[in-house]
Amino acid sequence: MRDMPLISVEGVSKRFRLPRTASDILTGRPPAAVHALNNVDLEVHRGETLGIVGESGCGKSTLARCLVRLLEPDEGLVRFDGKDIGLLPQAERRAFNRRVQMIFQDPYSSLNPRMSVRQVLSEALSVHAMRPKADIPARITELLGLVRLPADAANRYPHEFSGGQRQRIGIARALAVEPEVLVADELVSALDVSVQAQVINLLLDLQERLKLTVVFVAHDLRLVRHISHRVAVMYLGKVVETGPTEALFATPRHPYSKALLDAAPELDPARQTRVAAARGELPNPLDLPTGCLFNTRCPFAFERCFAERPNLSNRGPAHFAACHLTDFGKPTPATIAAQ
Numbered sequence: 001m002r003d004m005p006l007i008s009v010e011g012v013s014k015r016f017r018l019p020r021t022a023s024d025i026l027t028g029r030p031p032a033a034v035h036a037l038n039n040v041d042l043e044v045h046r047g048e049t050l051g052i053v054g055e056s057g058c059g060k061s062t063l064a065r066c067l068v069r070l071l072e073p074d075e076g077l078v079r080f081d082g083k084d085i086g087l088l089p090q091a092e093r094r095a096f097n098r099r100v101q102m103i104f105q106d107p108y109s110s111l112n113p114r115m116s117v118r119q120v121l122s123e124a125l126s127v128h129a130m131r132p133k134a135d136i137p138a139r140i141t142e143l144l145g146l147v148r149l150p151a152d153a154a155n156r157y158p159h160e161f162s163g164g165q166r167q168r169i170g171i172a173r174a175l176a177v178e179p180e181v182l183v184a185d186e187l188v189s190a191l192d193v194s195v196q197a198q199v200i201n202l203l204l205d206l207q208e209r210l211k212l213t214v215v216f217v218a219h220d221l222r223l224v225r226h227i228s229h230r231v232a233v234m235y236l237g238k239v240v241e242t243g244p245t246e247a248l249f250a251t252p253r254h255p256y257s258k259a260l261l262d263a264a265p266e267l268d269p270a271r272q273t274r275v276a277a278a279r280g281e282l283p284n285p286l287d288l289p290t291g292c293l294f295n296t297r298c299p300f301a302f303e304r305c306f307a308e309r310p311n312l313s314n315r316g317p318a319h320f321a322a323c324h325l326t327d328f329g330k331p332t333p334a335t336i337a338a339q
């Protein structure tokens with residue numbers, strides 16, 4: 001039997017209501033809402049790196065924010081260590097806020113330009129009373145060492161650092177409170193490729209040394225493949241496939257995952273020519289298709305796909321896909337031999 005997941009997302013939906021338009025008011029219609037998450041199920045296991053991928057707008061950041069409770073789901077719940085985080089009493093909620101840390105894409109906007117690195121880290125250490133006051137300077141040096149920055153970085157201000165260094169400061173700030181989980185949303189997307197590798201290697205090293213659980217949201221599939229033990233593919237606010245990284249990349253079991261992987265190099269936002277991961281237009285998240293969310297673009301859709309929305313079902317060891325075509329991508333003896 002597998003361990004109880006450290007985090008489990010159960011049937012989470014999130015809508016963003018748009019401002020009422022004049023025609024809404026005239027017709028008495030309720031304002032339109034973006035269906036950002038639609039009945040998401042997902043597990044994160046202790047000590048693993050879970051990669052979350054999918055095209056822009058599919059709900060990755062919304063899901064990451066629901067995981068750390070920056071956003072409250074409209075339906076469903078998120079459990080941490082078995083407990084519904086929406087129902088935690090205040091003391092446990094504070095502990096949750098410490099144990100699960102989010103690192104943001106843009107260290108320019110997440111670091112206060114008027115605070116030195118020492119102030120940034122001291123603040124993080126004091127908010128959760130991590131160390132007695134006298135031990136703070138030594139801990140700051142230690143944290144900077146962990147992210148491979150020199151001790152004198154403490155006296156400097158965010159603008160004095162490069163993008164990659166700033167991202168390390170963000171990581172040090174997250175680590176200051178000794179979290180168990182890091183949720184990284186597009187951690188390195190804003191960095192040059194050479195700098196990306198350094199930050200990623202640092203993250204891999206820290207994960208192993210500190211036994212962290214990492215949720216890694218990214219556009220770049222090669223990067224996700226490199227660092228994740230497991231991957232979740234999202235489409236229109238739903239997890240459509242999850243599985244061990246190598247199994248999912250070798251034999252995707254959902255037609256959307258296959259299309260996404262086939263389009264992979266062009267998904268990199270750094271490239272100008274972005275190719276859609278599937279034929280046809282992405283449906284409007286204000287007005288979702290009935291049945292399978294992918295039915296408007298799926299070349300294999302049949303009657304049932306327009307009537308009934310598929311749930312995740314088992315496709316192999318720890319491998320799940322939400323598709324009525326249960327044989328889609330099924331490995332043949334030849335593909336197994338090639339792996």
Ligand SMILES: Nc1ncnc2c1ncn2[C@@H]1O[C@H](COP(=O)(O)OP(=O)(O)OP(=O)(O)O)[C@@H](O)[C@H]1O
Nearest residue numbers: 016034035036055056057058059060061062063285
């Ligand atoms: N605060 C908001 N108000 C209205 N709509 C929102 C809000 N935040 C997100 N959305 C919408 O919800 C959907 C999911 O957005 P989200 O940012 O989670 O996608 P994403 O997968 O992170 O995209 P990207 O890869 O571009 O970062 C999109 O249609 C987006 O426009």
Ligand SMILES: [Mg+2]
Nearest residue numbers: 060061062185
């Ligand atoms: Mg995002």
